[in-house]
Amino acid sequence: MNIKEVRRQFPILDQEVNGHPLVYLDSAATSQKPQSVIDTVSKYYQEYNSNVHRGVHTLGTRATDAYEGAREKVRKFIHAASTEEIVFTKGTTASLNLIASSFGADHINEGDEIVISYMEHHSNLIPWQQLAKKKGATLKYIPLQKDGTLSLEDVQKTITDQTKVVALALVSNVLGTINPIKEIAKIAHSHNAYIVVDAAQGAPHMKVDVQELDCDFLAFSSHKMCGPTGVGVMYGKKQLLENMEPIEYGGEMIDFVDLYDSTWKELPWKFEGGTPIIAGAIGLGKAIDFLEEIGMDEILAYEHEITDYAFEQLSEIEGLTIYGPKDPGSRAGLVTFNIADVHPHDVATVLDSEGIAIRAGHHCAQPLMKWLDVSATARASFYLYNTKEDIDRLVAGIVKTKEYFTNVF
Template sequence: MDIKEVRRQFPILDQEVNDHPLVYLDSAATSQKPLRVIEAVNQYYREYNSNVHRGVHTLGTKATDRYEGAREKVRKFIGAESTEEVVFTKGTTAGLNLVAHSFGNDHVQEGDEIVITYMEHHSNLIPWQQLAKRKGAVLKYMPMQEDGTLRLEDVQKTITDQTKMVAVALISNVLGTINPVREIAKIAHSHGAYMVVDAAQGAPHLKIDVKDLECDFLAFSSHKMCGPTGVGVLYGKKALLENMEPLEYGGEMIDFVGLYDSTWKELPWKFEGGTPIIAGAIGLGEAIDFLEEIGLDAIQAYEHNLSAYALDQLSKVEGITVYGPKKADQRAGLVTFNLKDVHPHDVATVLDAEGIAIRAGHHCAQPLMKWLNVSATARASFYLYNTKEDIDKLVAGIVKAKEYFTNVF
């Protein structure tokens, strides 16, 4: 992978922030967009802006072809059997809520178990928490090891014949842990439970094959994988989606509407009520082309080297605590940390003054913060456009923050 060529494709990186060259280390929150994605969205609005599925005129036909063409790209990207299994949503959150409300309401009963982990993003925690409250179900958490990993022995003890749903992040947005979701899915299925995967952090960085993962549902967002904001994907096995009720009713998703009853379109359109996120889906399709031309395996290998380098360099900073697996091959391209006696927001502020963008806070993972016994953390996340020089600047900025607050206080 030619990193210089990759970086040239991201125009936003060629700027200064606070009189310093921008070092963007917040891709776990949202990634930057290559020029070709920006141009694809712009081209839609400039040249063939029209609604999809509803008209036979030239612009409408072109828009529909590009929109459904993006769905086919997603299908290939995740290894789904059919485009009927690919539902466009507003993002990961919307997809997980759809499963919890539509599928969960029908399949979870009083006394059933829903199993998740302490490391889940709120988007993959609150929907199950609320489902458990609605149905009188039991919400259970898999134990975690001190380094933020899961042991399959603990998974086997937690999932029982009373378990109906298991929901796990492919990659933790805080710890960077790459979870063994394939093995967890096998355990879930052996007890008759359904497996839901939050791939918001996984899809941008790992090659995904839903059949290999053996998941029943999988959700991810465009904006974390070089695509536009406001659009995402829910994958579901066809047989399961066919028996689910839509949550949004209106145009696009109907087959026949009478005065007192209506019927729905076939998959996947019955879940896409209203005018869809056309430009976003087209941009996502372009982002997939971009990532696949580079190669997900190459991206993963490159980020692995960055993570290993970051862990090594950060270990040299006195007073720093890095959370998550200690081995780079067990984690994705992010490091979450705290600096002794310095609040993570103060660390982030000092870094911003140096032109370095990181994230500080609870990262939409408050139960995990409690498990870590902290109120907040700082997080630097890497992507295919970052370099070892970026990490060197990060470390130098952290040292500067430490020295500043040591001298001041």
């Protein structure tokens, strides 16, 4: 992978922030967009802006072809069996809420169990938490090992014959932990439970094969993988989606409407009520083209190299604590840390003054912060456009931050 050529395709990186060249290390929150994606979205609005599936005119046909073409690109990207299994949503959060509100509501009853982990993003925790409260079900947590990983032994102990749904992140947005979803799916299915995968932090960085994982549902967002904001994907096995009810009603998702009853369109359109996120979906399709042209294996290998380098350099800083697994093979492209006696927001503020963008806070994972026994952390997250020079700037910025607060206080 030619990193210089890759970086040239991201115009936002060619700027100064607070008098310093920008170092963007917040891709776990949202990634930057290559020029090809920006141009594709702009072209839709400039040349064939129209609604989809409704008109027979030329612009409507072009828009529909591009929109449904994007669905096929998503299908191939995650190796789904059919485009009927690909539903466009507003993002991972909307996808997970749809799964919990429709499938979960129909399959969870009083006394049933829903199994998640302490590392879940709020988007994959609150929908199940609220469903359990509403249904009188039990919400169970798989324990974490000291390094923030899951052991299959603990998974086997937690999932029982009363478990109906297991909902887990493919990659933790805080710890960077890569979870053994394929093995966990086997355990879940052996108890006749269904598995839901939050792939928001996984799909942008590694190959995802839903058939190999044998997951029942999977969700991810465009904006974390070089695509536009406001659009995401819900994958579900066809036989499960066919038996699910939509949770949003209106135009486009209907087949026939009578005064006192209605019927729904076939998959996947029964879940896409109203005018869909057309430009976003088309932009996501172009983002997939961009990523696959580079190669997901190449992207993952490069990110491992960058993350390993960051881990090594940051580990040399006295008083800095790094959270998550130390094994490079178990960690995705981010490093979450704290500096002793310095609040993460102060760390982020000083780094921003040096032109370095990181994330600070609870990262929408407050139960995990409680498990770590901290109120917040700082997080540097990497993507295919980051370099070792970016890491060197980060390290120098952290050292400067530490020295500043040591001298002040």
